[in-house]
Amino acid sequence: MSNARPNRHRRTRTKAAILLAVPAALTAGVAATVAGVNSASASATVPKPDHVVVVMMENHAYSQIIGSKDAPYINQLAKGGAVLKASYGITHPSQPNYFAVFSGSTQGITGDGCYQVGSMPAPNLASELIAAKQTWASYNESLPKEGSTTCKEGKYAQKHNPWFAFKNVPTSTGKTFAQFPTDFTELPKVSFVVPNLCSDMHDCSIGTGDGWLKKNLDAYASWAKTHNSLLVITYDEDDKHSGNQIPTVLYGQPVKAGSAPTTKYNHYDMLRTLEDLAEVGSHAGKAASASDITGVWN
Structure with a gap:
């Protein structure tokens, strides 16, 4: 049996390494906790409206x-709500x-031609809503009938x-604008309105x-102001x-009147x-690295 004595220097270095590792681990834990709190705080800045209606307008x-x-x-809506002063297509x-x-994602689309119906498997707003057991529909002016996949x-x-x-989006969720509810409590969680x-x-x-817009959506806008709901009017692109x-x-109701962020x-x-x-x-495509709109919420 060996009578060699333990190496005190090695034991001292080992103890020192352990002592250094403990505060490092604690620091990492605190950092992770702070990051989690910050993430929760960031998410808490976005309201949770009962209904969201998005209207897409064109080329201005x-x-x-x-x-x-x-x-x-x-x-009038901009004055009583919020306008994004630096919004871009x-x-x-x-x-x-x-x-x-x-x-x-643009999904590789570069023109304005008709696409192949039901050809894309990528996640999207509707598929995410469906997976989360939320409701979705689009209301399309001049669509010949619900679920019609006609090109033009x-x-x-x-x-x-x-x-x-x-x-991953049922064609039946593509509705005519005549099907837009008059009882707004029947609206889906999120819906798009597309004028002709x-x-x-x-x-x-x-x-x-x-x-x-005034004729067809003013009643909803007025209702949204007192029923925890949201109207968004945006455009696809500018005039080039x-x-x-x-x-x-x-x-x-969730929007701070008169707000106009420059972000x-x-x-x-x-x-x-x-x-x-x-x-x-969840977040589809490049939305995963995008930012929530802030500076407009009550």
Whole structure:
């Protein structure tokens, strides 16, 4: 048997290493706890409305709408709600922007042609809502009938309705605008309203689109103001002459009246915000690295 004596220097170094490791572990634990608290606090800044209605309008820059005498109703909502002073589309032309705000990706779409119905498996706002046992629908003006996957008919255009492209979204959730509830408590948790090619300002004037919004959505806007609900009016893209800066207005009980944040946001930030407003617990595509819209909530 060896009579060698233990190496005191080695034992001392081992004790020192343990002593150093303990505070390091504690520090890491505290940091993780703080990070968790900060994350929870950040998520707590987004309200939890009962209903969210998003309206997509077409092809106008921020400067053409906000402050314009041709859009009195949108500016009335902006004054009583919030306007994002640095809201941006992703690209041109229209269709990729609709895919971006719905699925966090343009999904390789670069034009305005018709897509293959039910061809895409990617996660999206509707599939996330369904998975979270929340409700979803789109209300599409001039859609021939509920669930119709036609490419174009009259003033209706499929290019503004990306939900039909996804195999994880039932076509039956694509409804006509005539099916928009008059009892707003029957609205889904999140819904999109898509006016036709005239009402969305694509083929017709700013005044025509502004009047359509007032006629068709003012009752909901007034109701949302007292029923923990939210109306979002935004645009797909600008007029191609303004750096793709678009008007985005938020209105309803959760919104701080008169707020006008200058933080830069885009369609991916809007998608992330819609996901978090609805508490779906996930983020599709580039919404995962986007930011919630802040500075507009009560």
